[in-house]
Amino acid sequence: MGYCVKPLAQITIVFGRRLLTFFVHLARIAKFFRDTLYWLLLAPWRGRSVRWGATVVQMVRMGVDSLPIVAVITFFVGLIIAMQSAYQLQRFGATIYVADLVGVSITRELGPLITAILLAGRSGSAIAAEIGTMKVGEELDALQTMALNPVGFLVVPRTLAMAIVLPCLTVLADLFGILGGLVLGAVSLDIPVITYINETTQAILLKDFLTGLTKSVIFAVIIVQVGAYQGFSVEGGAQGVGKATTTAVVTSIFLIILADLIFTALLFSTG
Numbered sequence: 001m002g003y004c005v006k007p008l009a010q011i012t013i014v015f016g017r018r019l020l021t022f023f024v025h026l027a028r029i030a031k032f033f034r035d036t037l038y039w040l041l042l043a044p045w046r047g048r049s050v051r052w053g054a055t056v057v058q059m060v061r062m063g064v065d066s067l068p069i070v071a072v073i074t075f076f077v078g079l080i081i082a083m084q085s086a087y088q089l090q091r092f093g094a095t096i097y098v099a100d101l102v103g104v105s106i107t108r109e110l111g112p113l114i115t116a117i118l119l120a121g122r123s124g125s126a127i128a129a130e131i132g133t134m135k136v137g138e139e140l141d142a143l144q145t146m147a148l149n150p151v152g153f154l155v156v157p158r159t160l161a162m163a164i165v166l167p168c169l170t171v172l173a174d175l176f177g178i179l180g181g182l183v184l185g186a187v188s189l190d191i192p193v194i195t196y197i198n199e200t201t202q203a204i205l206l207k208d209f210l211t212g213l214t215k216s217v218i219f220a221v222i223i224v225q226v227g228a229y230q231g232f233s234v235e236g237g238a239q240g241v242g243k244a245t246t247t248a249v250v251t252s253i254f255l256i257i258l259a260d261l262i263f264t265a266l267l268f269s270t271g
Contacts (some may be wrong), residue, residue, distance in 0.1 A: 029229050032151070036159060036225065039152035054157040062123045062158075063165030067172065069122070070115055074173040077110055078102055078180025086189055095189045099196045100203035102181030107204055111174040112212040113260055116219035119166060120252035124227040127158055128248035131231025132241040140232070155228045159221065166220040167213045174212065215263055219256050226252045 044050055085101040131154060134140050140150045178200060185191040230248040234240045 028233075029225065032229050032232070033225055035151045036155050036228075039149060039156050040159060043152060048152060050160065051153065051157045055160045058158050058161035059165050061126075062119065062161055063169060066119060066122055066165075066169060070118055070169050070173050071176045073118060074106070074111060074114060074177040075180040077114060078106060078177035078182075079184050080180075081105055081110075081177075082181040082184040082189075086184070095185075096191060096195070096199055098181060098185055098189065099191070099199035103178055103200040103204045104208055106177035106181075107174045107212050108208040109212075109260070109264070111177055112170045112215040112219060113256070115166065115169050115173045116216065116223065116256045117253055119162070119169070119220075120223050120256060121249055123162065124223040124252045125245045125249050127224060127227030128230040128245045129241055131228055132234035132244045135232060135234045136237055136241060150232070151228075155224065158228065159224045162220040162224045163217055166223075167216045170212055170216040174209075211263075211267060215260060218259055218263065222255045222259060223252050226255065 039048070040050070081102050082098050085098050086095055089095050089097055131140075134154075143150050143153055182193065182196050182200075185196045186193050227248045230244040230251070234244045
């Protein structure tokens, strides 16, 4: 009996420590998000201007440089969805509804979700690595010595940039995804281009499009906040930076999918 109690007690202790660590990180990231909101919304009214030059630079890095990979991936995703749906719909002679399935699934779900995951891997990791390297090199302490708040100086421009470029990339991802379905429909299914476009425009509602854009803004905040928080939490040298980068990407993707689930449940659970 004693042999069973000891492992159970150890498991309980480990679980309790993990749970306590989770709540500690939750409280810290809530404070971190509050500080970001302060320097983003309130500080500019108190003489602390936003670094718009740095914001534009981050927009180029996060948005313009990410456009090729987002376009290629979403185009292929549109092709895949069209292939899979056509395989089933051909048996019923309803291949025209391929346009409906591709358009709605891309605009409502896959466009913003895939774009956010790609930027979490590309830009979220870069944010964690950059800020983590600055912390290891004591550059964050140098900013505080010069009376510059690290959150306002580093996090706010990246948050603004991501919140602007991610919805724009989502719109382009929607277009390229629909284009992928259009190419398959015109080449393999013999659907006239005009017919496919008309069917797509009839299937997509304004609600679907706005839902994707709203999700993309939420995803943008998640990516920057998680990446920056992990960067500020780096301990140790290069190994700590690598660990923080990996944690930032994994956590961002998990929270993006969780937020997508909650958002979809709130909007579409009632039909």
